[in-house]
Amino acid sequence: MQHALTEHQSLNDVLGRLTGDLCAATASATLVSPAVAIIDRAIVEQASLNQSLLRGLRKHTLAALRSPGRFVFSAPFRIIWTLYAATYTVANGTDTIGHALKAPATGMLTFVSTTLVNVPTAVWKDVRFAQIYGTSKAKICEGSQKPFAQNPNFMRGATAIFLLRDCVTIFGCFTLAPRLADAIPESSSLASHPNVKPIVTQLTVPMLTQLVATPLHLLGLDLYMRQYPIPLADRLVQSQRYLASTTMVRCIRILPAFGFGGVANLEFRSFFHSMFAVS
Structure with missing residues (x-):
């Protein structure tokens, strides 16, 4: 009887933690989505329409502040929110289940499962943003008088590159950052508080991944x-002409998405886990 009761309590504890994971993911996605939606729109418009990145950021930020309801209920905001809610939910849930089962490769399981969800969802987001803010406005291809038409070969190539870009980002955010936090010596000044090491790596490592991810993007x-x-040489020259400014903006973008968002997710998880803990 005691053994059955212990198992029952353990199952309830895991379910409580998973509920907390879902709440944390929802809160984190809601927190980061406004900034990411504005930045992603400005980046796509710069690449497709040669619009000023800073002007686009300013214009879209002011528009969101003037009409917050319209902004929050718009399709682009919903797309971004879905992306990060799904990503955080899977990352949190896999970590909780892995630790409950005492799986030896919980970190790798979290990376794989999060990648399987985040990468296709992020590619879907990129294609939708390109359709809404890029090709839907740029009706005529550069150097051609023919209307824009999708070419399956180029679509597959773009999708493959987006997949590689997102694998780099996810690995840095959910696998490399925790590993580096664990690798910091306990004698280091960063070990003075238990949360300092993961916060430092969660804020810095995702930004550094953009040095690789931005050229791919x-x-x-x-x-x-x-x-x-x-x-190819012409395509590389054209695509990378905004590399410096876009890298800077994507480093800033990654802060709300996986930097501040990642830290907020950690704190929300801790709060909701204690809230739903089995006494």
């Missing part, structure tokens, strides 16, 4: 926007 956007034969 711009090349993928170029393949999607210009779906016609172009010499």
Whole structure:
């Protein structure tokens, strides 16, 4: 009887933690989505329409502040919220279940499961943003008088690059950052508080991944926007001309998405786990 009661309590504890994981994911996604939606729109419009990145950020931020209801209930906001709610939910849930089962490779399981959810959802988000803010406005392809038409080969190439970009980001955010936090010596000044090490790595490592992810992002956007034969050297020159400014903005973008968002998710998980803990 005692053994059955213990198992029952353990199951309830895991279910309580999973409920907390879902609440934490929902709160974190709601917190980060406004900034990410504005930044992603400005980046797509810069790449496809040659619009000023800073002007786009300012314009869309002011528009969101003037009409917050319209902004929050818009399709782009819903797309971004869905992306991060799904990502945080799977990452949190996999971590909770892995630790409950005492799985030896919980970190790798979290990376794999989060990648399987985040990457296709992020690619869907990128394609939808390109359709809404890029190709829907740029009706005529550069150097051609023919209307824009999708080419399956270029679509597959762009999708593959977006997949690689997101694998780099997810690995840095959910696998590399925790590993580096664990690798910081206990004698370090960062170990003075139990939460300092994960906070520091969660804020810095995701930003550093953008040094690799941003060139891939711009090349993928170029393949999607210009779906016609172009010499690779010309495509690289054109796609990377905004590399410095876009890298800076994507580093800033990653802070709310996986930096501050990741820290907020950790804190929300701790709060909701204690709230739903089995006494």
